[in-house]
Amino acid sequence: MRYQTGFGGMTEVDSIVPDLTPSDELHKSRPDFMYPMSRPISPAVVAKKAPVVFPHHHGSKFERVPYWQDIPRWKDVTEEQFMSYEWNKNSNIQGKDKLVEFLKDVLPETFPTSADLPNITTRDTFLKDVIAGIDSAPMAIRLTPHILSLINWNRPLDDPMRRQFIPMKSALVANHPKLTLDSLHESLDSPCLGLVHRYPDKVLFLATSVCPLYCRFCTRSYEVGGNTETVTKKRSAKPSKRRWDIIMQYIQDTPAIQDVVISGGDSYYLTPEQLTSIGERLLNIPHIRRFRFATKGLAVTPSRILDPNDPWIDSLINISNLGRKMGKHVAVHTHFNHPNEFSWVTREAAQKLFVNNVTVRNQSVLLKGVNDNVETMGSLIRELADNNIKPYYVYQGDMVKGVEDLRTPLSTILKLETEIRGTIAGFMMPQFVVDLPGGGGKRLAASYQSYDRKTGISTFVAPAVKGRDKENKVYEYFDPLHSLPVVDPLSG
Numbered sequence: 001m002r003y004q005t006g007f008g009g010m011t012e013v014d015s016i017v018p019d020l021t022p023s024d025e026l027h028k029s030r031p032d033f034m035y036p037m038s039r040p041i042s043p044a045v046v047a048k049k050a051p052v053v054f055p056h057h058h059g060s061k062f063e064r065v066p067y068w069q070d071i072p073r074w075k076d077v078t079e080e081q082f083m084s085y086e087w088n089k090n091s092n093i094q095g096k097d098k099l100v101e102f103l104k105d106v107l108p109e110t111f112p113t114s115a116d117l118p119n120i121t122t123r124d125t126f127l128k129d130v131i132a133g134i135d136s137a138p139m140a141i142r143l144t145p146h147i148l149s150l151i152n153w154n155r156p157l158d159d160p161m162r163r164q165f166i167p168m169k170s171a172l173v174a175n176h177p178k179l180t181l182d183s184l185h186e187s188l189d190s191p192c193l194g195l196v197h198r199y200p201d202k203v204l205f206l207a208t209s210v211c212p213l214y215c216r217f218c219t220r221s222y223e224v225g226g227n228t229e230t231v232t233k234k235r236s237a238k239p240s241k242r243r244w245d246i247i248m249q250y251i252q253d254t255p256a257i258q259d260v261v262i263s264g265g266d267s268y269y270l271t272p273e274q275l276t277s278i279g280e281r282l283l284n285i286p287h288i289r290r291f292r293f294a295t296k297g298l299a300v301t302p303s304r305i306l307d308p309n310d311p312w313i314d315s316l317i318n319i320s321n322l323g324r325k326m327g328k329h330v331a332v333h334t335h336f337n338h339p340n341e342f343s344w345v346t347r348e349a350a351q352k353l354f355v356n357n358v359t360v361r362n363q364s365v366l367l368k369g370v371n372d373n374v375e376t377m378g379s380l381i382r383e384l385a386d387n388n389i390k391p392y393y394v395y396q397g398d399m400v401k402g403v404e405d406l407r408t409p410l411s412t413i414l415k416l417e418t419e420i421r422g423t424i425a426g427f428m429m430p431q432f433v434v435d436l437p438g439g440g441g442k443r444l445a446a447s448y449q450s451y452d453r454k455t456g457i458s459t460f461v462a463p464a465v466k467g468r469d470k471e472n473k474v475y476e477y478f479d480p481l482h483s484l485p486v487v488d489p490l491s492g
C-alpha cells in the first residue's frame, strides 16, 4: 500500500561521497575482492574448516557473472534488468502455486538425499513435501530472485537458504509444549498498536507488516505476512498514518525514550517518502538520540541499493547524513544467516553503504542445519566483517511454533561463542544472545543462571527490564525435545 504520510518534505543533505564506487575501483582497492575465501584466516578456523558449499553453477559467486541466468525463466535477463528494483519486485515468487511452478522448472528429476529427509529423492516427492509443508507453516511464501538464484538446486535438501525459506513437511518435528506464536510477549509490552516498549530507553516501532521475503522462523509470525492455513495474522503492524501518528505522539510524550528500532515487517517496504518522513520526525524529537531501520533488503535484494532509478537508498543516505550533522546516530540493521547469501551484487551494495557512511549491523539467527557449526558461523562473521557490516547479534532461535526443526539447544550457541572468540578482532565478534521468552529482552547466552542439559531448561534474570514484575522474574528457555539426551529408564 503506497501513500503519502504528510510528515513533511525531504531535506536536502549533500552526500559525503556522492557516487557509487565503480566496481573497477573496488577491485583495484581490494585485490582479493573476487576470492574472499582464499585470504589468510586464523589457524583455529583453518584447522576445522570445511568448504562452504557455493552454488553449483558458478566458479566463484564473487565473479561478476549473471548468476540469475542459470534459472531457466531468467536466462535472458540482462544485468541492467536484474539490477532494477522494479524488475525484482515484479519477479518475486509469492504464494504456493507460484513457488510450485518455479520449482517444476528449476529442479532436476532426481537429487542426492539428505540425513533428515531420507525419502525425498525425486522432483515429485520434493514437490509433494513442499506443498504439505506450506500447508502447515506459520509464514506465507515470498522469495526474491537474488536468493532463488543462489540456492543450489542440484542439492536442494541441504541448501541453507532452502532450509530457511521453503518448508518441507517431512522435516517438521513436534513443537515443544512451551512454544507459542508470540514467544517474546510483544503484544503484552505494547502501549499502542504496533509499538513495543520493553527497555526503559528504547522502543520497537512496527511500521509495516510486510517483507521482501518471508523467513520460516520469523519471531513475529503472529502478524507478519499474509495469513496461512494455520495462522491468521493479527495485523497490528499494517501501515497507517493514523497509527503512526499515535506512535509518534507516544514517543514524543515519553522523554525516557532515546532509541527507536523501525521494523515490522521490513523497512524495505516503506516508500522512500515514508522512510524520509519517519526519519525526519524522529530526528526532530529532542530526546531521540539514535535509531535504526531494520531491513533484510541488503541480504535478499541487494541490487536495490545500487539502482540509480530507485530513490529508497537516497532517502536512507540523506537521513543518515542529516542525523550525523545533528549529532544523532542513524543505522541499518540487516539480517544475513549464511555466507552463501552473499554475491558480487551484495558486496557492491555493502560498499555503497560504506562509502556513504551508513552504519550497517547484522543480526543473525542461529538455525539448525543452516549455520549451527563453527565453520559456517565463522565464515559468515568474516564475510560480514569484510563487507564492513558489523556482526552485532547471533540470536538463539526463539521458542515460536511451527519451526522446531530449525531450533538448536542452548549448548550449541555456547559452543559457537567459545570456539569463534579469538578467531577475529573483538570488535567484530557478535554477541551470542537469547531473547528471553516472556519479554525479558536480550541476554548473553553465557549469562544463564542455571542450565540442566538433561531437561534442556536454562534460566536467566533481567533485572534492568521492568514492568509486570519482570525485574523479579526468572525466565526459562527450553531446548528442543529432539536435542535432549536419551535417558535409559533402567539406569540410576
Ligand code: SF4
Residues within 6 Å of the ligand: 210, 211, 213, 214, 215, 217, 218, 219, 220, 224, 264, 265, 266, 296, 335
Ligand atoms: S525479514 Fe524479519 S520480519 Fe520479515 S519474515 Fe524475516 S525475520 Fe520476519
